[in-house]
């Protein structure tokens with residue numbers, strides 16, 4: 335089956351003022367759509383057609399840089415839309431996830447600080463992550479379309495620090511975008527679901 339652009343799980347103005355309708359229009363309708371259409375062109379004849387997306391991401395990372403850039407970003411953005419919701423953020427995390435953050439990452443405040451620092455410290459385009467790997471949570475950052483999947487982990491939360499994610503609303507103030515995103519948009523229920531699936 336060909337890659338398809340998923341619908342946003344909320345209306346384009348639902349994340350304002352932290353992320354504007356204009357940003358979502360460009361980011362979803364143009365950027366994510368381009369990853370989908372280019373990915374569909376580049377996968378033809380590779381033998382990976384029809385495989386599960388996670389498998390295509392991992393395989394192409396090893397063998398096909400051009401395809402990987404598109405499918406990695408397709409995977410990342412499918413989740414990115416779900417990692418946000420109107421009236422998100424806050425500190426009421428699902429219990430099991432909160433306990434694991436306490437034991438592995440030194441508590442919520444330390445985790446928040448490290449996650450924001452990873453996003454601010456990623457030089458150029460990329461992502462900051464909360465990932466589950468070898469039974470533990472970790473905070474990481476990756477360049478371009480890379481994600482924890484290709485490093486043996488499971489992505490639980492990721493923030494897009496490509497300029498297309500914040501330049502319209504925050505100009506060059508990436509740290510301001512990261513704080514607003516983390517404190518007001520994160521869908522912790524979805525992060526909790528992914529954690530449950532990964533830690534089974």
Ligand SMILES: [Fe+2]
Pocket residue numbers: 361365411494496498499
């Ligand atoms: Fe993006």
